[in-house]
Amino acid sequence: MKKLILVSTIALLFMACSQKPQGYTITGNLTGEVENGTQVYLRKMGDNMVPVDVDTTTVENGSYVFSGDPVDAPEVHYVFIDKLMGYSPVILENGEITVMAHKDSLGMPKLGGGPQNDFFADYMENSQAISSKFRSIQEDYQKATLAKDEATTAALNDEMTDLQDEAKEFEVNFIKENPDALISVLLVERVIASRLFPVEEIQALYDGLSDKVKETSTAKKVLDELEEMKSKAEREKNTEIGATAPLFSGPTPEGTELALADAMGKVTLVDFWAAWCKPCRAENPNVLKVYNKYHSKGLNIVGVSLDRKAEDWNKAIADDGLTWNQVSNLAYFNDPIARLYNVEAIPAAFLLDENGVIVGKNLRGAALEEKVAELLN
Numbered sequence: 001m002k003k004l005i006l007v008s009t010i011a012l013l014f015m016a017c018s019q020k021p022q023g024y025t026i027t028g029n030l031t032g033e034v035e036n037g038t039q040v041y042l043r044k045m046g047d048n049m050v051p052v053d054v055d056t057t058t059v060e061n062g063s064y065v066f067s068g069d070p071v072d073a074p075e076v077h078y079v080f081i082d083k084l085m086g087y088s089p090v091i092l093e094n095g096e097i098t099v100m101a102h103k104d105s106l107g108m109p110k111l112g113g114g115p116q117n118d119f120f121a122d123y124m125e126n127s128q129a130i131s132s133k134f135r136s137i138q139e140d141y142q143k144a145t146l147a148k149d150e151a152t153t154a155a156l157n158d159e160m161t162d163l164q165d166e167a168k169e170f171e172v173n174f175i176k177e178n179p180d181a182l183i184s185v186l187l188v189e190r191v192i193a194s195r196l197f198p199v200e201e202i203q204a205l206y207d208g209l210s211d212k213v214k215e216t217s218t219a220k221k222v223l224d225e226l227e228e229m230k231s232k233a234e235r236e237k238n239t240e241i242g243a244t245a246p247l248f249s250g251p252t253p254e255g256t257e258l259a260l261a262d263a264m265g266k267v268t269l270v271d272f273w274a275a276w277c278k279p280c281r282a283e284n285p286n287v288l289k290v291y292n293k294y295h296s297k298g299l300n301i302v303g304v305s306l307d308r309k310a311e312d313w314n315k316a317i318a319d320d321g322l323t324w325n326q327v328s329n330l331a332y333f334n335d336p337i338a339r340l341y342n343v344e345a346i347p348a349a350f351l352l353d354e355n356g357v358i359v360g361k362n363l364r365g366a367a368l369e370e371k372v373a374e375l376l377n
Helices: 002-018 115-146 150-177 182-194 199-207 217-238 278-297 310-320 336-340 365-376
Strands: 024-031 039-045 051-058 063-068 075-081 088-092 095-102 110-112 249-251 257-259 267-273 299-305 325-327 348-352 358-361
Touching (some): 051 075, 150 182, 267 365, 299 310, 348 365, 358 365
Parallel strands (some): 267 299, 299 325
Antiparallel strands (some): 267 348
């Protein structure tokens, strides 16, 4: 009988150890005096990067606790404490998670518990060491600047450049060495935002992540960003000088549809502008002068407005005396023609030859007239 009880006990213990953690518990410990009853908020980023409350609790004797049902996949969350600056990042995952931070430096917590938070803690430890070096160099640089010590400032500039390369190399290596880490996904996102790496290299970093991590909502969002980056790079190729300009059509002020192919001359200017754009409006008199001088020789213009309201668009056309073809989807920078031409700021202009090949970009003032004259004379 005793043997049977012993076997049953061992079996129960084995089952308990082999079961996955039931839900999550976040235990936070704060150093520095924080009043009992202070509100603590667990948040995640919602649409448009607006924090959304997930849970609330209070500080009691320097500690707080959040707990909840099992989560399907790890996800970055943030702990905010009422009346304190900053927040503590933490990865919400099943199991016991600890967050230790000083009330005046919530952004540098010590994390523990759960594999994803262990990855995160390892990253933060090394990242903070590099950040400490940056601060030290910046302090020395300020002192050297005040002392007008040019030799030292030059040396510190070189040191800062080397440290930036070190930081970049550290993050890339972390991604490669930790394919199961959610923080690696976030670092891929940072690489995308930096615009310092070729698309092919970023794709390789993403491809190297584990299948399990790629299933997270965070990774799927980053993949969307990577696809958009690749699409943008392709659009940039399509609008380089020497490329054939992408064809398009759009609504005119009269409500008809105008195609670029039907509006081209020996030379064609595709001019992106808007009624609200002061630099555009300031350039319009010069464009009008060039048009009046060279239209009879073969210059055509197609204006593409990034306005939102038809009345603003039509009024600006009339006020500025713009007599050439105009189209607009009244969609601001979401205009499909602007996206096709990778336009992220206006004024923007593309000069095409008679074959539709882009021969000039963003030419203004005398430079525009010189190029048009060269092509038509």
